[in-house]
Amino acid sequence: MKSAHESILKSEGPILKIEGLTVDFLSNDEPVRAVDNVSFHVNRGETLVILGESGSGKSVSTSTVMDLVDCPPGDIVGGSCLFEGTELSRLDAEGRRNINGRRIAMIFQDPLAYLNPVYTIGRQIAEVFESHDAAHGKEARANAIELLRRVGIPEPESRVDFYPHQFSGGQRQRVMIAMAIALKPDILIADEPTTALDVSVQAQILDLLRDLQRETGMALVMITHDLEVAASMADRIIVMNGGKIVESGLAQEVFSNPQHPYTRRLIAALPHGEAAETSHRRSTDLTGATLLKVEHLTKEYVLASGAFAGKRTFKAVDDVSFEVRKGETLGIVGESGSGKSSVARILLRLNDPSSGQAIFAGENIFEMSGKHLVAFRRKVQMVFQDPYGSMNPRMNVRSIISEPWAIHRDLLPRSKWKDRVAELLDLVGLRPEHAERYPHQFSGGQRQRIAIARALASEPELIVCDEAVSALDVSIQAQVIDLLADLRTRLGLSYIFITHDLPIVRHFADRILVMKQGKIVEEGPTSALFSAPQHEYTQSLLKAVPKPKWLMSTEAPSAVPGAPRRGWTRNGSMAG
Amino acid sequence: MTIITPDTNQTAGPGTGGVLLIYLRRDRLALAAAIFLALFVLAAILGPWLVGDAASRLGLRQRNLAPFSLEHSWIYFLGADTLGRPLLARLIVGAQSTLGIAAAAVFSSMLIGGTLGLIAGYSERWYSHLILRLADVVMSFPSLLLALIVLYTLGPSITNLVIVLAITRMPIYLRTARAEVLELRERMFVSAARSMGAGPARILLRHIAPLVLPTLVTIAAIDFATVILSESALSFLGLGIQPPDFTWGAMVANGRGYLSTAWWIAFWPGLAIMLTTLSLNILSNWARTVADPQQRWRLQTLRKAAR
Amino acid sequence: MFSYIGRRASHSILSVIGLLTLVFFLTRLTGDPSALYLPLDATAQARAAFAKLNGLDQPIPWQFAEYLKDLLHLDFGQSLRQNRSAMEVALQAFPETLKLAFVAITLSTGLAILVGSLAAARPGSLFDRVASVASLAGASAPDFWVAIVGILVFAVGLEILPTSGTGTWAHWIMPIFVLMLRPFGLLVQVVRGTMLSALASPYIKTARAKGLRRQKIVFGHALRNSLLPVVTVAGDLATSLVNGAVVVESIFGWPGIGKLMIDSIIQRDFAVVQSTILVTATAIFILNIAIDLLYAFIDPRIRY
């Protein structure tokens, strides 16, 4: 099924070859082995997908290729990285510099932390051109704007002068992508590039990557836990677990005939389209009292891009009203940049709304103060979209998780903190000894789980989850969702669950809101919405299904509606 | 399940103090600095007992005795000052008042300035503007004038001296703390803490202060020298410490007229001030490394896996 | 932005007025100037005459009212010592100090950023250690000590620089050097410290992955993120220099405002004290406003 083009390139041998890579992280204690004797290669024009459990060493092994693991405290115990036959570790600084960004580029997992907060994104993109002498000044800027357009940032001409914090999570991720593909590298390492993107934008990005591969013969190493994306992109797949490669092979083979128990578990844990309707984790009782009532919420951001520019505003949330009942999960899906996180932040009183009100347990959130506000904040918790940034770098996990107890003294006596931390860590699939580590010592998914553990710690009534499970592999995702669902049943918790992952909302949410450009465009119970979407945007969302690469002809565009599906695809209900 | 090499369980390792000692041993410069400071502190505590009244015994006939001569007793090894008193003894005895005044002034200015800075940076209420304008006023108020006013209204005393020094040094901590807070309060983990219900006090003390403190401590360590030297400048108004008590700063000031003829009079106390400041800074750099989880490995014995 | 500047300016003007009032009343607590202006053996009558001549015999609130009235006509009073308008005296001295302070702060900040960044880029290296120890030694050495030894060595011994005074560029070297020591030492430490944290940030990895030059990573990305405290501390040091570099001014015979202020305080030349404080305070307030604006420029997340 490969194009002639690809096979020609392939015959030249792998462009990148990793052999026996082993990476440790050192400290006073025993070294932590993050990557253990990993070997893989990728050919020109080929896509290698790395699947694997959260914390299994995917990011570390690819960072090692880019020479981004600081040694010490990192320690490359052994292994080699050959790029076009050159041993990368032997390159001097200048040689390295010439490869990074130009020949090999990388998209990082946590876009907010990885963008420099004090420079406009335009400048950060243009820098790629300038540092490799590809373009300068105006030209570089024009290129940056063009790139932003290609990754689907609206109004790129003005957005180019915005700072990272002025973008939504998915937009930042796209900025990262734009930066990485700027010089059309020979190898693109994409670490979870689409976790924060809704399906339609995701499709657009994946198309973009495929186009690039076609144009330039770029090799793509893609880390993802999204099996669907994996299938739609992968030529070959390797599966990692516990720092080791446990399975590797052609994509179709791995998917259709997984060998390793972990791989099998992965594929089994995927929420199946129609199956979700029967084996779902939705609430059974939908008659709870209203817990939160949001009315006409509007948020306008003030854009003062230049020091002397006049004030402009941008309406990110536009007259949003909804209700959350006790014991229910309200899913919010929608376009990237449609204002979901903004709503969440406003409800948590982290940003002030421009207008509107929100009644929580009979009280307007926006007018609370003093004791009421503290009590409210104990009852409502949030899991942030960028987990790394939401943790104090100076605190270890134990202090991070026990912080709610320190704030609300009556929650838990101090003597019980230690045990409870261990318990919570266990619930989210981490280990007690992780409590002594600091946030920077974790993988993306692990951080996300710490954030969830922290949110659970204060025994809230409502948790706002902003992309809370996006960085988790399917098996752990399932475990976490089960946990959340269980708490909901046992304790009557409610959730506002913001996500792009349609199978998950379908599985977990009782009702769904669909947002687009700051407005709610559709709202309804999950089954109804999935079976009979009313709004055009919802329909397009449900339609934009990535499909396995091996089912596509090379010339065909992606996401052909109505193409045949395998059992593991998402929206079974879309048939016909 | 995600960890490859299992972390060995926290077996009964050394306590916090023990860990710090280990970290100190790993940084030899810091160790030297710590030993050095310990010596000075020891001198400050035991000094008077050690050298008796040698520090104030006049020796008008051996004025400006040159150092390194062993003709006189060992206590004259560093030479004698303008009244023929042994410099070594004076250094030892002077340590107490010097370190006491400087520590009190620097610590209180850092504490007060830092606290006000945290408040001014975090809050946008009227009082943070007030704090800032007050800082501006203090900054533009000549310290000498302040000293004079205190001298005239409150009279000379060590406490007043410390107050004057602390007030004049305060704005730098205030403004630095504030500047850092302005940025830190925009960080997500601060929002996260707020969303959990943490009050301003907790956010400032638990989340922001630990990140601000290293910079303040760096400034404080250098300020030590500034304060010691300006103390001696104030003593000329009559506000400083008065003879027969003295500080290293006063000794330096005393020897300033003799730099070309008897360099040792100002040199040794100057050196003592310099070494104290240097040691404090080296230690503060070390402490910064200890406090930063991302840098701490530098002080750890990194155990490599067998290969 | 403009409204912010306007608000700050009005607050600052109020503060300056407050400051002047404070200074006016407080300085009057520090003793009677007439004793200082007449020879020690002057008679009581002569002193009374002096007090009367200079309006010092009036009650202090009344003197203050007079002062305010004169201020409205931009009359800042006469110097008792110098037989000239106090403001003229202050304004004549201030530019000299400003020149010195500007050069010293610019140079030391620039150099400190360079040295501190390089030290932070390789913590624990020989360069780091040497730079730290040397800069700290300079910063904690008594300034007059350095100044006098400098003169003895370079002017008297080697005869390559003038001892003191103003005039040629050679006259600038030693004063600037002495003035730079403390700011340089402190700033090196501040830069080094904040740079260490900044260099450990994830966005530095992005910059490396982009293939940026090392200088660009250190001086572009990390530096900009660690600039807030640096600018603040530099600003504060500039303030203390604007307030007068007394030691340097008096040792090198630089006719600056610091020495003037000290002299007039010691001599209780109140009008000059007030005028110098008015001048320096204005400069300091403007400087602080500029620094605050700079914050927003350095870090776009800071808004006023």
Next chain:
Amino acid sequence: GQEIRIVLPEQPANLEPCGTIITNVGQILSQNVVEPLTVIDPKTGQAQPKLATEWTQVDPVTWRLKLRDGVKFQDGSDFNAEAVVFSINRMLGGKVTCSNIAKFGDAKLEVTAVDDLTVEIKSDKPQPILPTLLSVVMVVSPKTPVDQAVNDPVGTGPFKLSTFSPQTVVLDAFDGYWGQKPEFTKATYVWRPESSIRAAMVDTGEADLTPSIAIQDASNPETDFAYLNSETTAIRIDTAQPPLDDLRVRKALNLAIDWEGLAQLFGDDVKRASQMVVPGINGHDDALEAWPYDPEEATKLLEEAAADGVAVDTEIKLIGRNGIYPNGAEAMEAMMTMWQAVGLNVKLTMLDVADWLRYLQKPFPEERGANLLQMMHDNNKGDAAFTIPIFYRSSGNYATLADPALDKEIDAALAATGEARTKSFKALFDKARKEVVADIPMFHMIGYTRVGTRLDWKPDITTNSEIPLANIRLKD
């Protein structure tokens, strides 16, 4: 022409000719820009002609002066009797702060021009030493404002002011000078407070001469000259405060000091003082012996006093003034230690000038307690009349004594003339030293001046108040 460069310790605050008794003003202006009517001969202490050529005492309250002919002011106006009247009236007018006037005490003068070159001065009280006093009367051009202190003096001296900036004062030679032309056509004054820097400047040739360098900087016998300046250092004892009101305690204070040791601080050339005026001043008693060092005697006196119920262990404040004279603070520390050694409870406080002045001058602070005050007296005006009343008469500005009998004696001495005057002054000093013991005279001080090798000039007792450029010659 030649230029001379002089570096002074302090910037002159102003150049008001009526303030020439202020050291740094006088060193620039006196005899250079403005000239007085008379000058004091440093050796005899007698007044010599300057702008006045001769003088006679018409009656006890009237003096008549003859003025020099052919003298012009630097602005072209003529020097004549009117100008002298103008200058004296400007001094006395009270519209400008005039430091020099202090030398006249509270005397009331009336000046009239008799003819073009003769003036007559009448006073309310007899002024036996008026010609001496006239050495502080600087004659200025009648165009000088009467009601305003000036910074651009115009006088009759060999130099006229060219510029006065915060860095320098520059004088240019005045072509129309009446007397001998100086060798220099230009004189530049700069100032540096640090003595070692000033010495270094002469060393490097940046300056030609600097007055008053510290003793430790006067290390080069070729260029550094010591001269007895007119200063006498002392400690004033506050006789009004117990236990200092006890004569034995006051004597003990004098006896407890190791004078020879203390002298080390001020150099080999200082002269131990037994009285408050230097030799050469009318009234100085060469035969008067200074207090010896006798700690045993001091202890004994104190014991006696204690036995009589005097609280000798009361805390006594020793009040020093920073920067009063070189090594002044060290001297205080040393003396304090010595007093403590004989069992006195002396505590030192060093104050700034203004604060110190409160203790020096009447009215004294209310709760001052027992105190000793560091002071320095400078009498370069030839007569003990500038010393005795302020220290020992009950009305004296610095006096802590209140003895009507002594007051009478002093008044009589002041009214006397000639031999009698000298004798009564000597008697008063003798009494002050032996019976009153209101002070602890320390030393007649030495000044050190560094003079560049190209100059042919030596400082003398007047150098503290004037440096007449016309007297400075170049070595050939």
